[in-house]
Amino acid sequence: MTPDRSPGHPAGGLISPAENTWCPGCGNFSIQHMMKSAVAELSEEEGIPLENFVLLGGIGCHGKLADYLNVNSLYAIHGRSVPAATGIRLANPDLKVICHVGDGDIYAEGLDHLIFAAKRNSDITVIVHDNRVYGLTTGQYTPTSPAGFRGRSTPGGITEHPLNPLGLMLAAGATYIARGYTKKIRHLKDLFKEAIMHRGFSFVDVLQICATYFNLTDYYNEHAYEIPAGEVDTGRFESALGKIREWDYDREAPIPLGTFYSVEKPVYEEKFQVLAADRSERRALVRKVVEEWR
């Protein structure tokens, strides 16, 4: 398929008419626009028809992205879009399935699904809008909030330490692990494209600015850096882990951005590409099974 097969969907048309209700200064805008560009560019460069992209949204500020892009979408429920994504990919191997999820959404409510998608090497992409706070429910701590964080459910500050989601993903068997930051949009777009094109499960934790409840812009601007080429051997577990552990979402430390891990493994859904039969063929099969019953 050549890129100009979809003239009705220029990249500009990818922004939907839905009214955008994110706060001024919200990092979600960067994610939205970089995902839009990533989709448009992949469609052009790789000849993927625009109708073959599917976005899923969790519930939270992040999930609104499903409304804001003019792309197929399943705006699902809190914490549960990842298994739905696997279902979509199972039904149609041509689809590029991308989950936009939140840190409360997928690291708290639905963490097991994330781990199993990684374990299976389900051929989907998960973009976590990691603002380290529950935005839409007005500011509670999440699994990546730093120790001491005072949210509305924990006004005294939490004593817990955050999860390092990249470390968890590595332990779970994810085959692509990256981190982006909403103030580095070009870099973010490249990560999105890489993740989407990765065969198998791809995971991008995006440090997303929440302008209203947890604005870490200064902190991130000070600490975040793009991993220089060659500094990580993305094919090696130990090398990836070393880099992943450089910052633990808690300590004051340099925050590496980029791709930490990228390997090939058999894709879960491919084992199920059995012959599809239509209904009347299936009925013949039923009759056969009953006739030869034992």
Next chain:
Amino acid sequence: MTPDRSPGHPAGGLISPAENTWCPGCGNFSIQHMMKSAVAELSEEEGIPLENFVLLGGIGCHGKLADYLNVNSLYAIHGRSVPAATGIRLANPDLKVICHVGDGDIYAEGLDHLIFAAKRNSDITVIVHDNRVYGLTTGQYTPTSPAGFRGRSTPGGITEHPLNPLGLMLAAGATYIARGYTKKIRHLKDLFKEAIMHRGFSFVDVLQICATYFNLTDYYNEHAYEIPAGEVDTGRFESALGKIREWDYDREAPIPLGTFYSVEKPVYEEKFQVLAADRSERRALVRKVVEEWR
């Protein structure tokens, strides 16, 4: 409290009158008896009253242990005993709370709870009866079944690779991580005691023989070995991880048994040891809050 304060509960009396319905040769017997001894010995050695032990069971063959020991127990639901355990510990800091869970139970159905108990450093002990199969539902694959495993839901064999639960626990922030084997009962008992006495979250993955659906006795006997003293620095993440990765529940490799990791961190429940008030005191507080409302 001196050990002989509980004359009504000699260690022998710890076996309940409930009829035992495990299969002959099942590894659960070892876990039951070693937990019984661990409890009895801790009661004697540490002066922990027997009534301060609470066992929780998941649902599966493993969970029956809750019936089989004459100790306080909450025989809960599939995959969900870990948060109940945290609740128990929150209510009463004197209790030693021990979850007996299954690999289907806690690595599949309820994995998020396990990870969060570790993240919080909840002061409970989790013993996983890891027979790497769903026993009570007659033999399906679990998250620790090896690639190629043919279960009743996957007669063609799975293409997925297993999770390494110890690796996940380390990534989640567990402060005590160990592995036992039901054919090394003395070692198992020592691990149980160590885990129960650990302040904070303790986790023991027990390679448990399922005599009926997945009998790995020969394989384990051949590969399993106790980690020699000093070979792991249990206070160091990297050292623990190296040992944890020696065997990944899949490859043919030596299987280390013993304690991989053991560190101290603040205990989750301790932050909630607020002054307990009785009901009439609480009512006075309510009145005060209303009177001073703003």
Next chain:
Amino acid sequence: MAEYSVLIGGKAGEGINTAGLSIAGLFSRLGYRTYMYFDYPSLIRGGHNFAIVRAADRAIGAHRTPVDVLLAFDQNSIENHRQKIHDGTTVVHDASQVVRGEGYGLPLDDIVKEENAPPITKNSAMLGALARVAGIGREVLEDVLRGSVPAKHLEANLRVAGRGYDAVEEVFTVKRGDAPAFPVLTGNEAAGLGLVHGGLGTYVAYPMTPSSSLLHFLANRAEDLSVKVIHPENEISVILMALGLAYAGEKTAVGTSGGGFCLMTEGLSLAGMSEIPVTIVMGQRPGPSTGLPTYTSQTELHFVLNAGQGEFPRLVVAPGDLEETYAWSAAALMLSWRYQVPAIVLTDKTLAEGAYSFDLGSITPPPDREPVLWDGAGEYRRYVRTEDGVSPLAFPGREGAIVKATSYAHDEAGFTTEKPVEARELQEKLLRKGESLKAELAAYPTVKTYGARDAGTTIVCWGSQKWVCIEAAEEFGARVVQPLVLSPFPTRQWKETMIGAGKVVCVENNATGQLGRLLRQQGFDPGRPILKYDGRPFAVDELTARLGEVFA
């Protein structure tokens, strides 16, 4: 009628279920319709399992307490069933296990040793003994074994069966019936086949009694039936994967029991709002909570009718035997797609794991219903308002369509809205689909009756308790009325059917009379409740006695 009842009992792990199915096969081969009740506790080896196989010269679907032959592998299999033994009962027992035996003792340990056969062949010895006791020819016995035992074990089984045959005497003579030799299937197997008939592409499930055997059956026959079978990490994942599959165009069903269904309720509500079709096979067992996991109940009717937040239509059907299970599983799947509503096939352990003669030829298949697909004209709007409430479907990957499905209140294109008028219209659209579905169902056999309309006494029942009611009703010349569809409730059909019902009783396997409650809610009088809630289904004679108290 000619009928025979055989109980076979032993320990879990000894193959009692399979042995029971072989006994059913024996009678099938002779031209009888069979039914098997299988009773087992929640353990893997040991304990006490038993199967009661009943065969008759007409359709049946329930057991009776007294048995003609009792085949006992151990002492429990005699002691636990004393009340089933009467003067005419022939007892055959394993003399190596049973000390206080009666009837014929077979030294099974010796027999398998002498025949150099594996222990599992002891079942064949019992089958042989049964054949002889029942005056069934050796050639029929061997025929049945040939049809059920894998080739490499056949010889040993034939030898051991012969030993059983020779060790006892003919007590009575089963005459050849005239039914064809129907295969013997469980309710779960019929459900699986029915779903495939309806167009199933993928089945997703997490194991849970009594629905696990549906998962196992479809997994085992996945290639034969051209379906995909997926077993994910838990039931939340099950329902969400199913919705993902269906959103992308794949006809998908899931199976579970009460505890797993709890975990699916949030996904069910998502299905309701997003209008993504899914069919749930819900096998009831006694709760609350883990309860009696391997036993039976009819306790989830109101739960499935009301599960999930918000108000949305759903199809709930409760078949009562294999043919209904097949037909309504197919119909549920098709109607779920036609109206984009969730469908629930409500079974229970009695039906799901019970085995019955299956007459595929006798089934009137439900009408073929196709989903309404987008015609490709204009701009695609996933939730376009239509008269019957159904919006045409397109699936991602279709050129020209942007398919936006959502859990939020939404406008026609699928974008979130919070406007009061749109919210109201959306709710009305959903309810309109329910009305359309209800209208369509008017042409389906949603309420079935058995017996004479002017009987003057009526037994109302649902699901697996249908056949026991039919048999018990005969003793009283009563009529049986069974709703097949519980939602949308077939109000008109019910009203018409119940005209002149006379004295009414409502038979259920629960403690609170759930169908009775539903009937009252619909404005009907459910009559006197007859309830059983010990985890076991009614036996015909037991129900007859209970009915006697009311009808006397």
Next chain:
Amino acid sequence: MAEYSVLIGGKAGEGINTAGLSIAGLFSRLGYRTYMYFDYPSLIRGGHNFAIVRAADRAIGAHRTPVDVLLAFDQNSIENHRQKIHDGTTVVHDASQVVRGEGYGLPLDDIVKEENAPPITKNSAMLGALARVAGIGREVLEDVLRGSVPAKHLEANLRVAGRGYDAVEEVFTVKRGDAPAFPVLTGNEAAGLGLVHGGLGTYVAYPMTPSSSLLHFLANRAEDLSVKVIHPENEISVILMALGLAYAGEKTAVGTSGGGFCLMTEGLSLAGMSEIPVTIVMGQRPGPSTGLPTYTSQTELHFVLNAGQGEFPRLVVAPGDLEETYAWSAAALMLSWRYQVPAIVLTDKTLAEGAYSFDLGSITPPPDREPVLWDGAGEYRRYVRTEDGVSPLAFPGREGAIVKATSYAHDEAGFTTEKPVEARELQEKLLRKGESLKAELAAYPTVKTYGARDAGTTIVCWGSQKWVCIEAAEEFGARVVQPLVLSPFPTRQWKETMIGAGKVVCVENNATGQLGRLLRQQGFDPGRPILKYDGRPFAVDELTARLGEVFA
């Protein structure tokens, strides 16, 4: 009656909710009872939020469409509310934002700049303007600000408020009423305080509108009220932690809304079987699924009545205002412990997030009920069978007791059983507790009525719609009947209350008439349904019009 209605509108993030509460405070201070309806979409900044504050010289709990004063921070706050403006309405707007303004324009940007005050003080300017328009003295205004604004911001607020005061004229005069200055609380706050009154030790919740503010309130006041507040990873964990806490003796409540409640249903059934008490505050909002997350509905009645597999008693109460919320939250917690059943306090967004004058002194507290505790004699058996079905409690750590709680069918000691007789007895024990609870509730005000018994027309309603019905009923001289307890249903009280009810209507915030369905199920005629299902509660005038259609 003397009454005033003020609407304040602006963008999310501008503090409209707080401003509304200050307005309510102003009227409270003057001796009025107040009610505030707060309307906001699901977003954090921008959009359109508004509060309608109504004050009257007697108890109220509903809004009316026409307003006396409209305070508009932006254009939307005028345009969206055209139908609320009438001849007598005074409009005050922020002239820096509103271009097509009417009434008084305040240059709020200039004012805060000139006063060197933070933007949030614009609310005080509006409050000042309102005070002047309503003829309320400056000293009252300042008093209210002193009572609500933190000390360090007080000065700036006073200055800005004064600017607002000075910029407009007196239009009417609010006379001093004679009620004491009641504090203004939300339903969630009353629920939290009521739970503490009932003995709450720990509150566990995962955030979800409309119950999040209960979590925030208790977390904020945890020390003041001596409770622990826990926010775990999801709702499954919430309910299981709560059950663990209660098993170990801690009185625990949880809060959620429909989607979260779905995830708690398996734990609810566990509570039913294991007989571990838990109180669930269930705030309804419009579904299905995510639906309209910040709006209101009464759609989960049958879901909460039937959620969870198996059959077990539960207490379901639906308070209709703050005093009922306080009393019944306390009662729910105590009765849940007394009968070892789950209790559900069913609220909705209207009640949970609506604000009302709270008269703690007027509340007749529910009877103090204590859990039945083990007397220490003999061997402890957790599930010993008793006449009323309640087994004495002991908690782990108690010497001499081995406390075995379980999800399985069990014997008296708590060991698993699969025996039919024990299973039946267990089920009967559970139901017996429901009967005992029902008997006890006979002494509670489970059905409330307002208006004359011989009115000849009756409005039935439940929960938050109580007050709008009371007001609308007055126009027709109709009587209002409100069930406070929905399960176990107060059959006798209902029957007695409805004698001579005459023409009956049933008012609900849902599309299918859920209370109506419940009444029919209980054998009562619910009358004509009057339903609203656009996510908004009825306004008094709106309901009056709808009633007029029926009563005319």
